[in-house]
Structures are given as structure tokens and as C-alpha cells.
Amino acid sequence: MGQFLRDLQTYSFLQYALIAGLLTSISCGIIGSYVTVRRITYIAGAIAHCTLGGMGAARFLQKEYAFPVTPLQGAVAAALLAAFLIAMVKHHSSQREDTVLSAIWSIGMAVGIFFISRTGGYNEDLMSYLFGDILMVSQRDLLLIGILDLIIVGVVLVFYNKLISVCFDEEFARISGIRVELFDLLLLLMIALTVVLLVQVVGIVMVVAMLTLPAAGAGLLVTRLWHMMVTAICLCLLCTTGGLAISYQLDFPAGATIIIMAGMVYFFIIALKKKWGKA
Amino acid sequence: MKKSVIDVQNMSFSFGSLSVLEDVSFNIKEREMIGVVGPNGGGKTTLLRLMLGLLKPDKGSITVLGKSPEKSSHRIGYVPQQRLFDPLFPVSVLDVVMMGRVGKSWGGPFSKDDREFAAQALKDVDLYHKHQTAFADLSGGQRQRTLIARALASSAELLFFDEPTANVDSFAEQNIYNLLRKLNEKLTIIVVSHDVGFVSKYVGSVVCVNRMVHIHPTSEIDGKNIQEIYGTDLAMVRHDHRCSEKGHTWVNF
Numbered sequence: 058m059g060q061f062l063r064d065l066q067t068y069s070f071l072q073y074a075l076i077a078g079l080l081t082s083i084s085c086g087i088i089g090s091y092v093t094v095r096r097i098t099y100i101a102g103a104i105a106h107c108t109l110g111g112m113g114a115a116r117f118l119q120k121e122y123a124f125p126v127t128p129l130q131g132a133v134a135a136a137l138l139a140a141f142l143i144a145m146v147k148h149h150s151s152q153r154e155d156t157v158l159s160a161i162w163s164i165g166m167a168v169g170i171f172f173i174s175r176t177g178g179y180n181e182d183l184m185s186y187l188f189g190d191i192l193m194v195s196q197r198d199l200l201l202i203g204i205l206d207l208i209i210v211g212v213v214l215v216f217y218n219k220l221i222s223v224c225f226d227e228e229f230a231r232i233s234g235i236r237v238e239l240f241d242l243l244l245l246l247m248i249a250l251t252v253v254l255l256v257q258v259v260g261i262v263m264v265v266a267m268l269t270l271p272a273a274g275a276g277l278l279v280t281r282l283w284h285m286m287v288t289a290i291c292l293c294l295l296c297t298t299g300g301l302a303i304s305y306q307l308d309f310p311a312g313a314t315i316i317i318m319a320g321m322v323y324f325f326i327i328a329l330k331k332k333w334g335k336a
Numbered sequence: 337m338k339k340s341v342i343d344v345q346n347m348s349f350s351f352g353s354l355s356v357l358e359d360v361s362f363n364i365k366e367r368e369m370i371g372v373v374g375p376n377g378g379g380k381t382t383l384l385r386l387m388l389g390l391l392k393p394d395k396g397s398i399t400v401l402g403k404s405p406e407k408s409s410h411r412i413g414y415v416p417q418q419r420l421f422d423p424l425f426p427v428s429v430l431d432v433v434m435m436g437r438v439g440k441s442w443g444g445p446f447s448k449d450d451r452e453f454a455a456q457a458l459k460d461v462d463l464y465h466k467h468q469t470a471f472a473d474l475s476g477g478q479r480q481r482t483l484i485a486r487a488l489a490s491s492a493e494l495l496f497f498d499e500p501t502a503n504v505d506s507f508a509e510q511n512i513y514n515l516l517r518k519l520n521e522k523l524t525i526i527v528v529s530h531d532v533g534f535v536s537k538y539v540g541s542v543v544c545v546n547r548m549v550h551i552h553p554t555s556e557i558d559g560k561n562i563q564e565i566y567g568t569d570l571a572m573v574r575h576d577h578r579c580s581e582k583g584h585t586w587v588n589f
Contacts (some may be wrong), residue, residue: 094425215443222438225425226416232388233439233490234410276426280470285426 061302070192071305077194078297078315080202081254084209086290088251089272090282091244095224098269100245103158104139105252105264107165111135112186112256113172120176128186129198132256133205135165136249144242189260189312191301198257205250212247220244221282258297259312270319271296274326277334292322338365341494341524342387347396349379349386356382360396362543369520371535372528374545380528383545384496387526388414401493410439413487413495413523418479419503423472429482430467433458436489457488461515477508484515495519497527513538 065071092101108131115131118124139161146157173183185193194202213220222230223240231237248268255264275288300315342364349357356379364370374380385391386398389405400408413436436457437450458464461481466474471482480500487495500516501509516525517538529535535542 094422096422218434218438218446219443221427221431222435225427225432225435226421228390228416229414229435229486230438231390232409232412232414233436235439276424280426280472281428281431282426 061305064305069196070194073194073196073199074191074301074311075298076199077191077202077257078301079294080199080206081258082290082293082297084206084247084251084254085267085293086271086275086288087209087213087286088247089268089293090275090286090289091220091224092248092268093272093276094282094285095244097248098265099155099158100143101248101252101268102265103143103162103165104136104245104249105256105261106162107139108132108135108253108256109169109186109261110165110167110172111138111169112182113169113176116182117172117176120178127197128182129201129253129257132253133201133250136253137246139165140242140245140249144238144245147241148238185260186256187260187262188310189256189258189263191258191297191311191315192305194257202254202257205254209247209250212243216240216243217283259315263312263316266316266319267293267296270316270323274323277326277330292319296322338367340364341366341401342526343397343399344387345397345399347386347393347398349382349391349393357386357545364524364526366524367520367522368541369516369525369539370527371539371542372526372545373530373535373542376530378545380530380545381498384498384526384528388412388496410490411493413484413490413492415480415483415487415495415497415500417499417502418476418483421471421479425471427471428467429463429469429471429474430454430458432471432482433467433485433489436486439490453491454485454489457485458482460488460519461485475508476504477511480504480508480512481515484512484519488519493523495523495525497525497529499529500527501529501531 061071065075092098111131111134112128113131115124115126115134116128119126119128142161143158146152147154150157169186170183184190219230219235219240220243222233222235223237223244227237230240251268252264255267259267271292272285272289274292275285279285279288296315296319300318301311303309303318304311304314340363342362344360344362347357347360348355360383372380372383382391386393387400387405389400389407389409398405401411402408433454434446434450437446437453440450441447455464455467458467461484463478463481463485466478471479474482484495484500497516500512504512516527519525527535527539
């Protein structure tokens with residue numbers, strides 16, 4: 058651990074990585090709790106994979122035509138678009154929801170791979186999109202991550218009561234005059250933003266684990282939604298910081314180490330509950 | 337003369353080509369306690385959802401508290417079946433009851449008023465001592481009372497119950513019906529239940545939702561069949577309604 062702490066004082070890329078992990082943990086814990094209690098992991102998965110399309114397209118435009126877009130911005134656009142589409146299909150179409158999700162999931166990826174193959178230069182970007190590269194986070198990325206975090210925390214603070222009502226009992230919420238479609242869309246958009254943050258840290262493929270494992274672990278320990286969020290944030294912090302330190306020290310891939318830690322924390326909590334709780 | 341709270345006129349509803357309710361007309365006055373009974377699949381829940389504005393009739397009209405159901409639904413306290421809830425959802429009893437207040441504001445934290453309404457509602461159902469307990473840790477009867485408190489917290493003028501005694505033991509069932517009777521002193525109550533015998537002991541009038549025979553004119557359901565479906569139950573419903581064989585429609589009272 059000594060090496061990590063020493064280098065942390067010297068290298069700005071390591072500091073950025075740490076800050077990215079901290080900032081991401083906040084929205085991950087909050088939105089992960091919603092995703093878990095609402096049982097919509099597969100929606101998060103579809104949005105996550107769809108971001109590859111946005112990142113690939115943005116990278117293509119940036120490299121080939123010198124457009125002022127970054128892959129991260131492309132990911133934001135693709136994720137928000139996917140969230141809109143999913144919300145529309147859910148409430149205004151008779152198509153099977155899982156079919157549409159699979160379409161968004163795989164078409165997004167196909168578009169991404171298409172653009173990446175048309176972009177000159179090395180294709181190592183693909184690996185960092187898929188499996189994350191927290192050490193590559195730039196100062197500019199941090200700013201965007203911070204802004205997205207603020208938006209998510211702000212919206213949840215204002216609409217916590219509405220969102221919990223919609224998640225717990227959609228029908229009752231509708232009858233009491235809450236515009237369920239609107240809050241459902243809002244939740245999906247926030248999931249989209251969180252997914253984008255997490256893609257930076259753990260990559261497209263492992264986003265879903267980060268959204269569910271800490272929140273599910275937290276859910277085993279507490280009995281109220283906001284307690285679950287706070288606990289999940291703490292568990293996310295533990296996993297991102299711990300995972301980063303361990304991976305740096307031992308030269309492991311950071312994203313994978315973070316996810317394995319999240320998995321271990323989750324199973325550890327289950328084991329604890331089995332032993333002492335009434336789970 | 338009591339005010340009319342629900343007025344249904346010549347209303348029909350179908351799911352696609354499957355006719356569920358046909359030419360339904362009835363009227364419910366304030367502070368009545370009405371039981372809606374009928375066999376499973378007979379359209380009870382559909383009727384409830386129509387009155388809540390969650391479904392729209394194909395023909396005819398529904399008026400709730402003088403307006404369309406969608407416009408009035410926030411004045412209805414709806415108590416769904418408690419078995420529909422996710423036992424892993426992290427909410428306390430008070431959290432659930434507070435949800436009755438969520439429709440009252442644009443957002444932000446709950447006001448002092450909201451908290452008082454919720455606390456009073458919990459006291460009304462005699463569950464205030466449990467307000468910090470996890471919803472998932474309650475018994476079936478307690479969950480049902482929590483959902484009743486949520487409906488009361490919204491200061492509803494009308495209460496709709498969907499199978500209030502499903503999944504609760506007979507002691508809790510008795511408790512819930514006693515509670516309904518108490519609430520009925522101030523509120524109009526509509527109870528949907530498949531348990532005709534039990535409902536008829538408590539409610540003033542019974543609305544029979546017959547299984548539709550229209551869609552299959554030749555086959556399954558004939559007079560004898562209806563007798564079988566309703567037979568034993570009918571014997572217990574003694575008063576003020578008629579459940580005739582004429583109709584796959586409503587029988588008015």
C-alpha cells in the first residue's frame with residue numbers, strides 16, 4: 058500500500074483517478090439503490106452497452122474530422138437517447154420491453170464497433186471503453202463527472218419522496234396525482250448519467266455489477282431507502298478506493314479489481330447476515 | 337337526500353375483442369359501504385380500475401365526486417392487495433404511510449402537516465407504535481392496516497379496497513372489517529371481494545359483477561353454470577339486491 062500512497066502525492070493521474078472514484082461512488086450508491094429496488098438492472102445494462110455507440114461515433118468525429126467532441130460527451134448523448142427510447146417504449150408502445158432493450162443493447166454496441174473500426178490509429182480505446190480505465194481520467198472528465206454528480210444529487214434531494222412512491226407502488230402514485238411517466242423518465246435519465254460515470258471507472262461490461270452489488274449489500278443491512286443509499290455510497294467508496302489502491306500496487310486491471318472487491322463485499326455481507334442476522 | 341359520489345351510466349369496457357363489462361349502470365351515495373362481489377375473472381378488478389381512472393370505458397360514462405375519474409382519483413384512497421408488494425423493498429411503516437401525502441406537493445421534503453396527517457392515520461388504524469418497523473417485517477394484517485393508513489393519510493373522501501382480507505388470518509380479517517365499519521361513519525367505502533358470504537355480513541349493499549357470457553354465446557356458461565358459480569354464495573347474500581340470470585350485466589339496486 059506504501060507505493061500507492063507515495064505515488065498519490067506525486068502523480069496527478071492517480072489523484073484524478075481517486076477523485077473520479079470518490080465522485081462516482083456518490084451517484085452510484087444513490088442510483089444503484091433505485092436500480093436494485095426497482096429491479097431494472099437489465100435496463101441499466103442496455104443503457105451501458107449502448108454508450109459504446111456514442112463513444113465510438115464521438116471518437117470517430119474527433120479523430121477523422123476534428124469535431125470538438127470527446128468520447129465521454131458521446132457517451133452522455135447515447136445514454137440519454139437510450140433512456141428516452143426505453144421510457145417511450147415502456148409507456149407508449151405495445152412492443153415487448155425486453156426485445157427493445159436487447160435491440161438497444163446490441164445495436165448500440167454494433168454502432169460503436171463500426172465507428173471504432175473506421176477510426177484510424179490504434180484501437181486500444183475499445184478495451185478501455187469496455188473494461189474501464191480509471192487511470193486515464195482527465196481533469197476535464199473530472200469536471201463533467203462533478204457536474205453530473207451535482208445534477209443527480211440535486212434531483213434526488215428534491216424528488217426523493219416522489220421517486221420512492223413511484224418505485225414502491227406505481228399505481229397508487231398515479232392515483233394520487235403523481236405523473237408517473239415523468240418520474241420514470243427522470244429516473245431513467247439519471248441512471249443514464251450514472252452509467253456514463255461508471256463507464257469511466259469500471260467499463261461498459263461491468264457497470265451493472267457496480268450498480269447492483271453495493272446497493273444490494275446495503276439493502277441487506279438497512280430497512281429504509283435513504284439508509285440504503287448512504288450505506289451503498291460507503292460500500293462504493295470502499296470498493297473504488299480499495300480496488301484502485303490494490304490494483305495500482307499489484308499492477309492488476311483497476312476496473313476488474315474494483316468489481317471483484319464489490320463482489321467480495323456483497324458475499325461477505327450475505328455471510329455475515331447468515332451467521333448473525335435473520336436473513 | 338344523500339349526495340351521489342359515484343355514478344356509472346351505460347358503461348361498457350373490453351380488452352381488445354374480449355368484452356368484460358357491458359352496459360353497466362349504478363349509483364353509489366355518500367357514506368355507503370358497498371361490496372363488489374363476483375367470481376374471479378368476472379370484471380371486479382376491471383371495474384375498480386375504471387372507477388380509479390386507470391382504464392377508460394369504451395362506452396358510457398363514469399362520474400366520481402362530480403368529475404371524471406382521472407380528475408377525482410386523488411380524492412380516492414386506494415388500498416391494493418398487500419401481497420402485491422416486494423418484501424425486499426426498504427421502507428418503514430411510516431415511509432409507506434407518508435406516500436399518501438406525496439401527491440399533495442410538487443416535491444421537496446414533507447411538511448409538518450404531512451407528518452401530522454400520517455401520524456393520525458397510523459393512530460386511526462392502531463399501528464402508531466410500529467411506525468419505525470420495516471414494512472416487510474409486518475404480519476399480513478398489519479401490512480393491510482398500513483396500506484389503509486396510507487389511503488387515510490391522503491385525506492380521501494372515498495376508500496376503495498381490493499380483496500382486503502386476502503392473505504390475512506381470520507382474526508386480522510375481523511379486525512379489518514371492524515376498522516372499515518368505523519371508517520364508514522365518515523367515508524364512503526367500496527370493498528371488492530370474492531368472499532360474498534363475509535362481505536355481506538358487513539356491507540349495506542352488494543354489487544354483483546357477473547362473468548360475461550356474451551363473448552361465448554353458445555358454450556361454457558348457461559343458467560345452470562351461473563347457478564353453480566354463485567349458488568352457495570347467493571344463499572348468504574340475503575338483502576337488497578338482485579342477482580338475476582338475465583344478465584352478464586350489472587344488477588342494479
